[in-house]
Amino acid sequence: DIQMTQSPSSLSASVGERxxxxxxxxxxxxxxxxxxxxxxxxxxxxLIYDASNLETGVPSRFxxxxxxxxxxxxxxxxQPEDIATYYCQQHDNFLRFTFGPGTKVDLK
Amino acid sequence: xVQLVESGGGVVQPGMSLRLSCAASGFNSSIYAMHWVRQAPxxxxxxxxxxxxxxxxxxxxxxxxxVKGRFTISRDNSRNTLYLQMNSLRAEDTALYYCARDRxxxxxxxxxxxxxxxxxxxxx
Numbered sequence: 001d002i003q004m005t006q007s008p009s010s011l012s013a014s015v016g017e018r019x020x021x022x023x024x025x026x027x028x029x030x031x032x033x034x035x036x037x038x039x040x041x042x043x044x045x046x047l048i049y050d051a052s053n054l055e056t057g058v059p060s061r062f063x064x065x066x067x068x069x070x071x072x073x074x075x076x077x078x079q080p081e082d083i084a085t086y087y088c089q090q091h092d093n094f095l096r097f098t099f100g101p102g103t104k105v106d107l108k
Numbered sequence: 109x110v111q112l113v114e115s116g117g118g119v120v121q122p123g124m125s126l127r128l129s130c131a132a133s134g135f136n137s138s139i140y141a142m143h144w145v146r147q148a149p150x151x152x153x154x155x156x157x158x159x160x161x162x163x164x165x166x167x168x169x170x171x172x173x174x175v176k177g178r179f180t181i182s183r184d185n186s187r188n189t190l191y192l193q194m195n196s197l198r199a200e201d202t203a204l205y206y207c208a209r210d211r212x213x214x215x216x217x218x219x220x221x222x223x224x225x226x227x228x229x230x231x232x
Contacts, residue, residue, distance in 0.1 A: 032216035036153075043206055043222035044145075044153065050216040087153055091217055095170045097143070097155035 002029040002092045006100040012108040019075040021103045023088035026069070029098075030091050033071045035064055038102075039084045047086075048073065075105075083107055110134035110221055112207050117226030124197055128226055130190040130207030135221075138185035141210035143219060144192045146203035146228075154203070157181040157192065158210065175201075197230045204228075 048064035
């Protein structure tokens with residue numbers, strides 16, 4: 001199975017601050033990566049697909065970049081409604097899917 | 109309105125079976141790959157299984173190693189419903205089970221629609 005790491009595992013930031021999360025996948029991954037937001041008690045929500053494409057309706061303060069095994073997710077100006085856990089996700093060449101361990105974002 | 113609604117969760121003893129259902133509405137689920145994803149209490153997301161359309165992949169069904177041989181994913185296109193048959197349940201299968209739609213763009217598979225989840229508790 002592919003292995004995925006996310007950094008940091010948690011962070012605290014102030015409103016308006018820039019937030020960056022990194023995701024690293026193992027070399028046998030597909031190189032396609034998606035990002036999800038999960039608020040407490042809610043189902044996950046797709047934010048970014050194929051590393052850098054913003055899902056319809058998602059605010060433009062969210063962005064993604066990267067390729068290969070190293071990817072970055074950014075919130076350009078943190079808002080109170082962005083408090084959530086963020087997950088990266090990939091699949092391998094054998095059509096098995098993996099989520100990263102998650103990054104919990106809190107308000108400072 | 110595009111929607112997924114899971115049902116069938118409950119409390120069962122170890123070794124028992126349970127079948128989850130996921131009813132799709134607002135779209136034709138038969139033309140999409142569909143997944144089950146679970147989340148143990150206080151933990152992260154774990155992919156469980158996927159079922160593809162026959163036209164995309166003749167082998168069609170893939171599973172996480174943790175459930176292979178015990179869980180079976182299936183679909184009834186006439187009912188627009190996805191299923192997960194779970195046998196030989198273990199305490200570590202305790203989780204909130206989500207179904208999710210797979211939106212494939214090029215070679216990228218993203219889970220673009222999620223249900224609200226159904227809770228499975230395995231306990232003696």
